[in-house]
Amino acid sequence: MNNQAAIGFLNVSQSVLADSAELHASYDLCITAIGWERRSNHALKNMVGRSSNTKLLKFSSTDDYFISKKKENEESALAVLGSGFQIVYLSRSVDFAANFIAINELILDAVRVASRPISILIDISCVPKRYFLFLLGLGFKREIVGRMDILYSEGKYAPADVIKNGTHVDKGFVSDGEWTSVQIPYLEDSDYSPDSRDLFVSVGAEVTLAMPTVERFEPTALRLYKVSDSDKRFPENYLSSEEPALAALAALPRSSSVAFALDDIIGMSRDILDNRTRHTTCLAIGPKPHALALGIAALADDRIQVVCRTPKAYVPSDVSAAGPILRFTIEDRFDPLSCWPT
Incomplete structure (x- = not known):
């Protein structure tokens, strides 16, 4: 690295x-x-x-x-x-x-x-x-x-131990409710509406929630960026529950995937630039360092835009x-x- x-x-x-x-x-x-x-x-x-x-x-x-x-x-x-x-x-x-x-x-x-x-x-x-x-x-x-x-x-x-009205609240780890997309100012594509577009997605612990967002884009090609050592940060049973959604994304036509360590923003930025073939949307739903890699790639190529998801609300997960x-x-x-x- x-x-x-x-x-x-x-x-x-x-x-x-x-x-x-x-x-x-x-x-x-x-x-x-x-x-x-x-x-x-x-x-x-x-x-x-x-x-x-x-x-x-x-x-x-x-x-x-x-x-x-x-x-x-x-x-x-x-x-x-x-x-x-x-x-x-x-x-x-x-x-x-x-x-x-x-x-x-x-x-x-x-x-x-x-x-x-x-x-x-x-x-x-x-x-x-x-x-x-x-x-x-x-x-x-x-x-x-x-x-x-x-x-x-x-x-x-880890899930937070939150009690409301005498009932244990367990909503997940990061977000709750339907997502909306946010185009990041200054990290926009030079062409607002190209004829075709690829989608590069930084995926993390909320793959199932990401499915509707990915499907709405209808990309020409899809590339997934996974974290190579997620098991250190999330309970094994939670990651296992996300595997079907990840497999479904990987099975889409013209889909490919690659994994990078959490701290390897250089390797990930270069991979994005090496694999772009047309106007590309980078969707940041994974970890923050990987989102940073998407931003660096967008600064290097004005055919790349970065989009984030905005949840309806965040959940009170316990993050140490x-x-x-x-x-x-x-x-x-x-x-x-x-x-x-x-």
């Missing part, structure tokens, strides 16, 4: 974060999210003292369980950071239109202060995929970000930190920093 590569106009590197000294001493902007999961603050210590502009995104919730867990994680985050941060209050994470506007202004404010392309350190562990993909596209398509260091705390999933913190660095190879006034 290559740990550093040039992909399009970007330099990309990947590793397990062994020491926080591997990160830059300072960044123009640090971003993390206050989530309900136990892993929410696992990587937070790596942000301490690295920026005078640290933002904690807090998406609003209506569920009492999520509210209480976010409150606990907010208090522990404040204890770790001490000072030099701001909580950014956002609408529910499924209300992406309003949140995109707020996050766009957050980035542009940092660029205005710096008067040059900025460096960002972001922990995506509890940031929904559509939001960090939006940041990726916004930053590098508009050349207002020169470097982005991304942290991801691996998670181990599995151990390693993954680090990904993305830099503009043409260094827009040297072209801007200082």
Whole structure:
């Protein structure tokens, strides 16, 4: 597995974060999210003292369980950071239109202060995929970000022990209700409506729920990107229950599949670029690092677009930190920093 590569106009590197000294001493902007999961603050210590502009995104919730867990994680985050941060209050994470506007202004404010392309350190562990993909596209398509260091705390999933009205609630692991599709701004296809289109899908633990979304696309060819070591993160009986849906997708005409390790965004990005033959939609329903690989491929080829699914609601799964913190660095190879006034 290559740990550093040039992909399009970007330099990309990947590793397990062994020491926080591997990160830059300072960044123009640090971003993390206050989530309900136990892993929410696992990587937070790596942000301490690295920026005078640290933002904690807090998406609003209506569920009492999520509210209480976010409150606990907010208090522990404040204890770790001490000072030099701001909580950014956002609408529910499924209300992406309003949140995109707020996050766009957050980035542009940092660029205005710096008067040059900025460096960002972001922990995506509890940031929904559509939001960090939006940041990726916004930053590098508009050349207002020169470097982005991304942290991801691996998670181990288990059903949450939630009791409502005296009844145990068991809805699943990630989402609940019907999905809708969200086109990621700045990661769009140059042709809005080509004659034919392939579909590349990052699949994870919700293959059955993905079936209607995949079928609606009616792609010319289908390529599935699986995670090579999912058994470390989900109970075996749950993964087994998803096998029939995965087999059904693999049996579709002109379907192929390949597996990549969770941290191999370079290998996956290159595979996407090597196997594209026409305009391609990349559907991000798998793990967050693999969604990042889709975004990198889309930045390298304007015939690729990235689409995320938005569930009706999220379920209160219990996600603990599995151990390693993954680090990904993305830099503009043409260094827009040297072209801007200082």
